[in-house]
Amino acid sequence: MADEVLIRVEKRYPSGGGIRGELTIPGGGPSVTVVFGPSGAGKTTLLRCIAGLERPERGLIRFGHEVWLDTETGRWVPPQGRRVGFVFQDDVLFPHRTVWGNVAYGLRSMPWAEQAQRVAEMLRLLDLEALADRYPRTLSGGQRRRVALARALAPAPRLLLLDEPLAALDAPARREVQRLIRQVLAHTRIPAVLVTHDRDEVLAMGDRMAVVLDGEVVQVGTVEEVWSRPASPAVAQALGIENLWSGRVVGRDGDLVAVAVGDRRLWALPPEDLQDTGDVWVVVHPRDVVLEKGTLPGFEADLRVSARNRLAGRVVGFVPEEHVLRVWLDCGFRLSAVITYQAREAMDLREGDAVMAIIKAPAVRLIPHGAPERP
Amino acid sequence: MDWTAIGVSLRLAFWTTVILLILGTPLAYWLTFGRGRGRFLVEAVVALPLVLPPTVLGFYILMATGPKSPIGRLYEALTGRLLPFSFQGLLVASVLYSLPFAVQPLVTAFRGIDRRLLEAAWCLGSGPLTTFFRVVVPLAAPGFWTAIVLSFAHTVGEFGVVLMVGGNLPGVTRTVSIAIYDEVQALNYAAAGQTALALLVFSFVVLVAVYSLRRDVWALWPMKS
Known part of the structure; x- marks a missing residue:
């Protein structure tokens, strides 16, 4: 160039x-x-x-x-x-x-x-x-x-x-x-x-x-x-x-905004400087992800649970860390969750298992990037 | 009152100050920002007149500029005249004698300048000389004023070196301080008193004028206004 x-x-x-x-x-x-x-x-x-x-x-x-x-x-x-x-x-x-x-x-x-x-x-x-x-x-x-x-x-x-x-x-x-x-x-x-x-x-x-x-x-x-x-x-x-994904703001519902990540959609609390459209980075801390075993795609709305985001995926790997276990999922994009060894034991979680990753909307952090339009 | 002697003193002080600014500024700049080794040696040499008796300095300057020395011979070859017991010889001696009074305030002022201001100027396209005049000089202005005041005042007040190098030629090398000394030796206290008073008043007025105009000039040591 x-x-x-x-x-x-x-x-x-x-x-x-x-x-x-x-x-x-x-x-x-x-x-x-x-x-x-x-x-x-x-x-x-x-x-x-x-x-x-x-x-x-x-x-x-x-x-x-x-x-x-x-x-x-x-x-x-x-x-x-x-x-x-x-x-x-x-x-x-x-x-x-x-x-x-x-x-x-x-x-x-x-x-x-x-x-x-x-x-x-x-x-x-x-x-x-x-x-x-x-x-x-x-x-x-x-x-x-x-x-x-x-x-x-x-x-x-x-x-x-x-x-x-x-x-x-x-x-x-x-x-x-x-x-x-x-x-x-x-x-x-x-x-x-x-x-x-x-x-x-x-x-x-x-x-x-x-x-x-x-x-x-x-x-x-x-x-x-x-x-x-x-x-x-x-x-x-x-x-x-x-977890860091590139996403796009696609809608708004009350205080929440909807962000498209791949073919999935996540709800998040928007930061102050967010515009209604545009590219954002979506950040989720692995400790904020809850895993539910055995849920199959299609059951992505559960009215008994307060968390707004439910992503169906599969376990693709485990990485042991000090005191906790990092679980890698494939939800259309890579997602990592951190769970305790006891939790894995109790759930009997293995590679290939279908799981639902559950994330509260406030735990989904949005960081706008790219140039804003000139006012 | 010895107006001729006052004239010689003022002329000497003026030219000494001018030459000291021209020589002292690059020297002070190098002492502050330079990368060369042996800076401590130059610093010591510059400070020597502060501790040496004026007679010692005067003696060496007399020897160094005499007709038998290389410098003396070179000057004679160039101008056909001799340095000692001339106004030019006196000027050389005064410049050396007052060197620390010009260089030290400048070094102190330059040291107070954030080096990154120079870097900022370089990144904005300023060459070293432009940077010096547009950034260093304005920021070191109090240091320059101090250097000017001290060089001038110190030259007006010098005695020993003048006596050794300049002798006592009326209108050429006979400065105020020498004139007063002569009058006292001749027991002409009235004449000595007049000239002394004139010098006192002049020095005081100059200092008052400078300090009232610029609060950031220091008298003898760095002072925050």
Whole structure:
């Protein structure tokens, strides 16, 4: 593809820590690659290598046909020559410049009139028009984050790098900034790399993800691929192995929404920012799944039971875990449930048995993803 | 009152300050952000005038710039003149003598700047020089003001080095402090008193003006306003 980004780096700090691994970012359109991993795993270092703020000992970074870094030939393009937008973890706004001055910083080579127009456009896009003359120290966390975004986007970067863009914000600001980021990325069509340690953020923002553990990129793929087929137990543990399916909101009934997953339908309590149609991730914790043995397809409504969701399936495998047993079912999609050993004993549950998986609607978590329509 | 001597002092202080800003800024920048080794050595050299008696410094500068030294010979070859006992010689001595007073406030100011602000500027396309003038200078402004005030004041007040290097040529190297010393030696207390008072008033007015305009300039040590 046109501007595919290839990143292969190895960077070690003398004091320990660093990053090693390979990652590609598809070009030719908006895509969000989320770099996910626990704190201190090396995610930020990876981002800084892409921006040119760190110089890896070994590696190759290629943006389309441009080589930004090649330690074999000694080629290195400084950050000024890469035209990437970087949104730092705690914003790092210029304290001596107003909001307007911060956003205009990267536009110096433009004629004045064009510069003013571009800044105005950015302020409008990030809803900052009323704050143009304010200094960063007078802004709230969410406002500062928006200024940082506007500043990074103003020079029309070819790649946007976001380091924990939702960290250190309170819940309303988080929702607001998250919505804006999604909206802005869809609007500008700039591919982005986003670093986070928050699983919900991966689901809400990511198209593709790279898992970083202990200084190493251990798995790269679409969010669904990585979640449904973790490359190693360590990845699975980092992700907190839950049931994750891609679904679509198809209807509403009172407080509940209906979500289609494959050819099944699940009822869930919708989150605040859910729209009436659109793609969602459906997350169900395996501990919230109750199994009922011997129920055959067709008996999917049981008026004596309060749980709203009953999925008929078959047992396809068991994975013993500490104190509990993980049961894998095939319900048209893979579903895992966690039960006790006593329960399995009592039910005499075996591979191939027909079971009904019962899930309460409040236990079905929906996370909207993909770009929302512009208001 | 010795207006000629006051003129020499002000001229000397002005040019010393200008040269110190030009030399001291890159030096302070390197001491703060540079990656080179041996920074501690340079720091020690820069701080030397703080602890050396002015006569010792003056003596070495006199030796180093004399007609028998390589520097002295080079200067003579270039200009046809000698450095010692000239205004230019005095300027060289003053620059070295006041170096720590320019460099240290600048280093302190540069150290207070979040390095990531520079990185943010780089990512927005600013080269090192642009970044310096658009980010570092505005943020280090109090440090620059302090460096200017201290270099100027310290040069106006120097005595020992001037005496060693400059001698006492009226209108050339005879500064205010030397003039006052001379008058006292000649028991002309009235003349000495006038000049001393003029210097006192001038210094006080300058400092008051600067501190009233900028609350973030520190006198001798970093101070939060």
